[in-house]
Amino acid sequence: MRNWLGPLAFGLIVAVATAWAAIWAIPYGLMNVAIERLGQGGINTMSYGNLATPERQPVVRPSPDLAYSSCPYDLSKGPVAINVVPTPGRYSSLSIFDAATDVIFVRNDVEAGGKPFRIIVARAGQSVPKRAEVVRTNHDHGIALIRLLLKEPAEIGGLDAIRRQSSCGTVTKLK
């Protein structure tokens, strides 16, 4: 039995280290899956998703009351600009998540005064346009998500044109 003391202590250390590493890695892994599922329209491009149904549930606990537009971003080649056009009289919000699933920015339509706004997502040190509103992050990847609340699913037909005015893309001009 004494021969097992060393190996058992070793196994315990391995178990604790593995659990810690796995807990740390779970958000990154799940975010990668979400980027893959939501990014079918392309990276650094806004996709205007259909409403959640049992057949279409890209993430867990999707809200059937929300029209989600998503922009999976990649900052490795430069900052990304997100242009948001709120829908009058409706709750909408832009939230930006980093690769660790942390929220790094949120603004809803009331905070925006009901007016369109533009956010630049950039890594530390990346050049950004002057006077731009900038959100800095330590990760290359993440997702920008626009939620638009509907009273009824059928409303999406009338509101789709407005939500499609929101967009995202790589910043090409710095002035």
Place this chain on the structure above:
Amino acid sequence: MKSWHRYTITLVGGLTVGLGAAWAITGGGLSGGAIVNGPWTTSLGFGTKATDPVTRAAVARAGLLALPAKETVYWSSKTDGAGALLDGNCRYSLSGTPLDARWWSVTIYDTKGYLVAGPANIWSVNGANVALDGKGQWRVTIAPTKPANGAWLPGTKGQPFHLTLRMYNPGKAFRADPEKAALPKIAKEGC
């Protein structure tokens, strides 16, 4: 048995136990939060940088891309008001007064957090589509078959279910004391 055999066995065992523990520890879901109000539970730490690695992983598993509490509070319930697990075979009354929020909705999910296919294509009720009675109360029936009158949230026979209550832009009074806020009541009426 040679020494390296023993180390190999405990290495494999340690890896397996570690992965299993990580999965179990982060499986508490949204109901692993610290705030309890009747059958509803939440945490106001969701979606912020301040959350610890365990909460972050648990939220990523149960509600990826969740908003912070100032924007949305997500309440989760697995049980009725009496503490019994929510059962798709049974009929429940979900009722309350308008909530202290700009907008609210209650959505029905399976126990893994996904919408379930059904003939009605209804998975949620919200503050804009429930009617208030003379006392300023709203009431929704959760049952596998449509009630004779009133709003309906379909359950699925043979399947337990969970409810998620979302409160968008909750009021200051609510955020100051969420444990005492008036939340919807979930009462079993029969099975």
